[in-house]
Amino acid sequence: MIPMTLDAPLLAGPLATGPGAPSRQTQLTQRLKQAILAGELPAGGKLPSSRGLSESLGVARNTVLIAYEQLAAEGFVVADTQGTRVAALQGRPVARPKPVPAAQAPTQTAQRLSRLQPTRGGAPGPLPLAPGIPALAQFPLAAWRRAHEQVLKAALPATLAYGDPLGEPVLREALARHLRASRGVRCEPAQVIVTEGAQEALALCVRLLTNPGDTVWLEDPGYRGARAAFNAGDLKLVPMRVDAQGLQVPTQAWREAPPRLIQATPAHQYPTGAVLSVARRLDLLQRAAEAGAWIVEDDYDSEFRHQGEPIAAMQGLRPDAPVLYIGTFSKTMFPALRLGFLVLPAALQDAAASPMAELLRGGHRLEQLAMARFIETGQFARHLGRMRRLYRERQQALREALATQLGVAHEVLGGQGGLHLTVRLAAALRDQAIVDEARRQGLGVAALSSYAMQPRPEDNGLVIGYGNTSAEQMGPMVKRLGRIAKAQAGKAAG
Secondary structure (H helix, E strand, O other): OOOOOOOOOOHHHHHHHOOOOOOHHHHHHHHHHHHHHHOOOOOEEEEOOOOHHHHHHOHHHHHHHHHHHHHHHHOOOEEOOEEEEEEOOOOOOOOOOOOOOOHHOOOOOHHHHHOOOOOOOOOOOOOOOOOOOOOHHHHOHHHHHHHHHHHHHHOOOOHHEEEEEOOOOHHHHHHHHHHHHHHOOOOHHEEEEEEEEEHHHHHHHHHHHOOOEEEEEEEEEEOHHHHHHHHHHHOOOOOOEEEOEEOOOOOOOOHHHHOEEEEEEEOOOOOOOOOOHHHHHHHHOOOOOOOOOOEEEOOOOOOOOOOOOOOOHHHHHOOOOOOOOOOOOOOOOOOOOEEEEEOOHHHHHHHHHHHHHHHEEEOOHHHHHHHHHHHHHHHHHHHHHHHHHHHHHHHHHHHHHHHHHHOEEEEEOOOOOOOOEEEEOOOOOHHHHHHHHHHOOOOOOOEEEHHOOEEEEEEEOEEEEOOOHHHHHHHHHHHHHHHHHHHHHHHHOO
16 A cells, blocks of 8 residues: 655645635645646555544544545545545546647647638627627617516426427417518428527538538628538538629539539628529529529528518528528627527428437527517517618618718629628728728728638628617718728828
């Protein structure tokens, strides 16, 4: 038997006392663990008796007994009739380990992570002119609070357990009614899956319908979140250019790179704002059906159309459309809500139900119930009406500011809906350099080129949000943005 001494540095000093200090039992347990893992207490070494250690450290014997019991429960020590001994732990160093140089530290992450490029400059968050952020200060918190309170008042203890993995039935029913009426989506409640935002819905499409190596088509420039979801599925990404009529697919692409999934934002292309023409919609639906491909229609902000009625969803154009329809409450409500939805084609409904019940867990139940009540009481429709008027005013203010205050040549793309405008700039005005300086000055604009997989000269520009920026702020902020652009042009010329 190897005798044990108290020479281990971790055991030499007194235990901490006073306000904020962990309990003596916790301190002693942690010290003994660290000494064992560091090799300062050898395997087979016998720990001192509880009475002896309590006297040495000046603590109650019961404190030592409880610490020993915890160590035995976790497998650090073994207790028998002969006393308490340090267990033999595989992989434990025999002495204090030397620090491993950073260059030699393990870095064996999955290869797919190298394809997930972070957004340059970080997420803009709530900075003014940041794209994709709704009018947070205008959200009806009082009405949302009442919906929550009503749900909590009626909630049973069972509501705190896991719910239906496909989403709360009452919310799925409310969503199906809303989507049929407002977006022209053909669906029944059983086809609606509630997700944790649109990103989880995209990931579900990948998991349900693709295998590693399958080909997917993405709009280019397009939504970076879709690119990340498809890269995470080890898929082969093929960029498809967009123009003033939206996604354009060369005829030969159906032969040369037949897709399994096709990502599209038909009602308001992100980020150019183009609307996919009905001719291209019908052609895409027909060719996808013939090729056995599925279209992922991301309808992220189509509730906000500033001229005429909202553009109807492509999913509703034909009853057998090979379309998985995705939506989110991040733009219509607020981003932190983290609620989205996926509408499955009827042809996939039965086959996907069982796998999704295993892939998903029913959570955010109170938020889902509150959202259903918010819809059913008409608060959601009233909120959308107010926001449409507000965003129409803010977009017009931004257009006027661009025309009078930007001071550099530009072209406004799309822009009849949504929460942002995109402007194309001359190649000499490097968009990323402008964005980097704008961020330093507190403006959240994004570089158009950062959305492109294969950037072209025409992808040089700025994506400017107006959702969370008041009309009064537009002029001064665009003027500041213009000064930044002119300074960048001067540097380029010099």
